[in-house]
Amino acid sequence: MKIHLQNGSVREFADGMNALDIAGELSQQLKKDALAAEVNGKTQPLWLPVPDGATLNILTFAHEEGKRTLRHTASHVLAQAVKALFPSAKLAIGPAIENGFYYDFDVEQPFAAEDLAAIEKEMQRILKKNARLERFVLPRDEAIALMKEKGEPYKVELIEDLPDGEEISFYKMDDFVDLCAGPHLPSTGKVKAVKLLQAAGAYWRGSEKNKMLQRIYGTAFDSKEALDAYVEKLEEAKRRDHNKLGRELELFTTSDVIGQGLPILLPKGAKIVQILQRFVEDEEERRGYMITKTPFMAKSDLYKISGHWDHYYDGMFVMGDKEMDKKGIEVLALRPMTCPFQFQAYLNRTRSYRDLPLRYNETSTLFRNEASGEMHGLIRVRQFTISEGHLACRPDQVEEEFRGCVDLAKFMLETVGLEDDVSYRFSKWDPNDREKYIGDAAEWERTQNLMRDIMDHMMIPYVEAEGEAAFYGPKLDIQIRNVHGKEDTMITIQIDFQLAERFGMTYTDSDGQKKHPVVLHRTSIGCYERTLALLIEKYAGAFPTWLAPTQVKVMTITERCDGWAKEIDRALKAAGLRAELDLRNEKIGFKIREAQMEKVPYMLVLGDKEVEERRVAVRSRKEGDLGSMELESILAKIVEEVRVKAK
RNA sequence: GCUGAUGUAGCUCAGGCGGUAGAGCACUUCCUUGGUAAGGAAGAGGUCAUGGGUUCGAGUCCCAUCAUCAGCUCCA
Numbered sequence: 001m002k003i004h005l006q007n008g009s010v011r012e013f014a015d016g017m018n019a020l021d022i023a024g025e026l027s028q029q030l031k032k033d034a035l036a037a038e039v040n041g042k043t044q045p046l047w048l049p050v051p052d053g054a055t056l057n058i059l060t061f062a063h064e065e066g067k068r069t070l071r072h073t074a075s076h077v078l079a080q081a082v083k084a085l086f087p088s089a090k091l092a093i094g095p096a097i098e099n100g101f102y103y104d105f106d107v108e109q110p111f112a113a114e115d116l117a118a119i120e121k122e123m124q125r126i127l128k129k130n131a132r133l134e135r136f137v138l139p140r141d142e143a144i145a146l147m148k149e150k151g152e153p154y155k156v157e158l159i160e161d162l163p164d165g166e167e168i169s170f171y172k173m174d175d176f177v178d179l180c181a182g183p184h185l186p187s188t189g190k191v192k193a194v195k196l197l198q199a200a201g202a203y204w205r206g207s208e209k210n211k212m213l214q215r216i217y218g219t220a221f222d223s224k225e226a227l228d229a230y231v232e233k234l235e236e237a238k239r240r241d242h243n244k245l246g247r248e249l250e251l252f253t254t255s256d257v258i259g260q261g262l263p264i265l266l267p268k269g270a271k272i273v274q275i276l277q278r279f280v281e282d283e284e285e286r287r288g289y290m291i292t293k294t295p296f297m298a299k300s301d302l303y304k305i306s307g308h309w310d311h312y313y314d315g316m317f318v319m320g321d322k323e324m325d326k327k328g329i330e331v332l333a334l335r336p337m338t339c340p341f342q343f344q345a346y347l348n349r350t351r352s353y354r355d356l357p358l359r360y361n362e363t364s365t366l367f368r369n370e371a372s373g374e375m376h377g378l379i380r381v382r383q384f385t386i387s388e389g390h391l392a393c394r395p396d397q398v399e400e401e402f403r404g405c406v407d408l409a410k411f412m413l414e415t416v417g418l419e420d421d422v423s424y425r426f427s428k429w430d431p432n433d434r435e436k437y438i439g440d441a442a443e444w445e446r447t448q449n450l451m452r453d454i455m456d457h458m459m460i461p462y463v464e465a466e467g468e469a470a471f472y473g474p475k476l477d478i479q480i481r482n483v484h485g486k487e488d489t490m491i492t493i494q495i496d497f498q499l500a501e502r503f504g505m506t507y508t509d510s511d512g513q514k515k516h517p518v519v520l521h522r523t524s525i526g527c528y529e530r531t532l533a534l535l536i537e538k539y540a541g542a543f544p545t546w547l548a549p550t551q552v553k554v555m556t557i558t559e560r561c562d563g564w565a566k567e568i569d570r571a572l573k574a575a576g577l578r579a580e581l582d583l584r585n586e587k588i589g590f591k592i593r594e595a596q597m598e599k600v601p602y603m604l605v606l607g608d609k610e611v612e613e614r615r616v617a618v619r620s621r622k623e624g625d626l627g628s629m630e631l632e633s634i635l636a637k638i639v640e641e642v643r644v645k646a647k
Numbered sequence: 648g649c650u651g652a653u654g655u656a657g658c659u660c661a662g663g664c665g666g667u668a669g670a671g672c673a674c675u676u677c678c679u680u681g682g683u684a685a686g687g688a689a690g691a692g693g694u695c696a697u698g699g700g701u702u703c704g705a706g707u708c709c710c711a712u713c714a715u716c717a718g719c720u721c722c723a
Contacts, residue, residue: 102718110650110651111651112651112652113652198651198717198718199650199651199717199718200650200651200717200718200719201649201650201651201718201719202649202650202718202719202720203649203650203719203720206719206720207720208648208649208719208720208721212649212650212719213650213719214650214651215650215718215719217717217718243715243716247658248658254714254715255714256696256697256713256714256715257713257714259713259714260713260714260715315721315722366723368722368723370721370722371648371649371720371721371722372648373648373649373650373718373719373720373721374648374720374721374722375715376716379723380722380723381723384723386723477723484717488722488723489722489723490723491723492723523723526723527723529723530723555683556680557680557681557682557683558680558681558682559680560680585679585680585681586681586685586686587679587680587681587682587685587686588681588682588683589681589682589683589684589685589686590681590684590685590686591683591684592683592684593683593684593685594684594685595684596683596684597684603683605682605683607681607682608682609682617682617683619683624683625683
């Protein structure tokens with residue numbers, strides 16, 4: 001038979017050969033590395049025969065699908081090990097995920113750390129046996145009977161929910177059988193390194209209405225070295241974690257008596273936010289935005305118009321409750337969003353089509369009653385400040401204004417140096433979950449198509465996500481991953497064809513008709529707390545000079561240099577730099593060590609020599625000793641670095 | 648909100664079986680004036696997260712609450 005290989009060549013092999021044997025004929029190394037086969041674009045186990053004329057790609061650990069296959073098999077080994085040690089455990093699901101795998105179990109007792117160690121040991125024992133995997137297919141009733149016999153109710157449920165005609169496959173290794181679509185490795189011995197990372201609760205089928213199962217996370221590699229490298233990467237991520245580093249660098253802290261999700265920005269953290277905020281507000285003004293300052297709270301009346309009272313009540317801090325409200329007692333709520341407030345500014349007077357587009361911005365503090373388990377450092381908090389803005393425009397202006405919002409967001413990302421770290425998500429509604437949204441289906445589809453067209457024109461490389469829209473409209477979310485790989489929205493730009501009507505916002509068009517403007521909701525840099533968190537992680541605390549809370553430290557070797565040091569400090573401050581003076585009676589090595597740990601970009605070291613020559617010895621935090629320079633030249637260098645911002 | 652872990656000096660952490668707390672760094676004072684990541688000495692710092700309970704006696708055991716961390720669910 002003829003097989004098309006991945007390099008484009010066509011080769012002849014004996015009929016009925018499987019992928020593993022073909023790999024062996026190509027090279028012994030490839031046979032050793034082979035984990036799965038991609039046959040005509042579909043991943044399958046290596047031991048299945050390859051049909052004549054097929055296109056074959058042998059997948060190794062270097063391929064994403066190869067990796068997944070290895071880890072998927074590792075998850076089965078995990079299940080086998082758990083069954084061996086905890087025979088009463090019920091199996092749920094166990095997929096490969098981005099950096100490893102997990103398996104969910106229903107057990108009476110949650111797994112303790114010692115359990116994980118024991119399970120990992122058992123896994124090593126199983127892997128050593130290098131058992132072969134076999135695949136078999138059963139008709140639905142027999143498959144259900146088998147899983148009932150094995151006492152696996154979750155598997156029975158999974159089979160029952162499979163659509164008709166779907167092949168129901170099982171994989172068997174030793175005496176362990178698991179329902180699984182596969183593919184899998186030919187034998188468990190190909191998993192060379194495995195590590196269990198943690199145990200945690202997880203709801204069956206991802207719904208909080210269901211029972212909470214116990215999930216074990218682990219990872220697996222094709223070599224011990226690769227596993228060690230990965231573990232080292234996790235350690236490095238921990239060191240960069242904004243929640244740890246941000247506290248160590250005294251950017252923020254929290255207080256038990258203030259409460260969850262309410263971080264305190266310390267002077268250094270607040271300084272960075274202030275720099276960003278001033279920069280954003282100035283840039284927005286340059287782009288035609290008008291600033292508003294709207295109240296932090298409003299009566300329930302406002303939220304009833306906006307829909308928040310019905311769609312976002314649980315997310316708000318309400319002073320009072322729905323019962324009081326029904327009785328006519330005034331109930332105020334802190335604002336979870338700025339939109340309805342800025343809309344009131346729009347409603348201040350009648351608007352003409354000539355007034356549009358109208359761009360409002362506000363550095364807006366919002367309050368959201370996040371569930372208690374959600375809070376995380378500066379990334380998920382209950383009170384945050386966002387570069388919020390709303391644009392009212394005519395239908396013919398939507399595209400240009402939307403482009404302007406994207407352009408501004410991109411400009412901000414470039415300025416802070418995060419442009420390469422983001423991805424774009426087109427967040428759509430879920431037509432099957434009408435409760436969550438307002439407006440009719442045709443309107444939703446029309447708005448979404450419009451948004452998609454604009455983004456296509458702009459060549460934005462987005463992924464579509466159903467069910468992620470706001471309740472009033474679709475969003476372009478600019479997503480970013482934190483140091484642990486967890487994704488969050490940094491920036492969002494939304495098109496809203498609905499709230500203007502609800503709020504009675506109109507403009508008089510050129511034909512004299514009253515019309516509702518289209519509203520764009522947008523942020524330019526996101527919320528400052530979250531952005532600060534991402535910047536801490538991006539730069540591991542060593543902020544670009546324009547953002548560094550302290551930009552220059554002037555430090556003396558002996559007190560004979562104090563006079564010159566003070567002169568320099570004054571000159572730096574006069575040039576608008578954030579300088580600090582270290583005149584303490586300490587050794588220079590000590591002062592430098594401290595400044596290095598604080599990640600101050602520049603250190604100016606002064607000894608008798610510098611005083612005599614009226615020069616400065618410059619040290620950069622990343623390049624070390626730069627030698628002696630004229631004060632004017634280092635000052636100009638730093639000022640220029642601040643001017644160009646990022647990097 | 649759910650599952651689990653954790654909470655001892657400003658920070659990082661010790662304190663088998665219950666007998667009223669200890670180290671390093673940081674801080675204060677003194678000595679030292681020393682050229683690119685820690686000079687030396689002395690001192691001061693803790694109602695052991697909070698509130699109950701068991702006990703002759705609780706940092707240690709039990710319960711509740713609060714906070715922190717990981718994951719789930721939710722979300723900027």
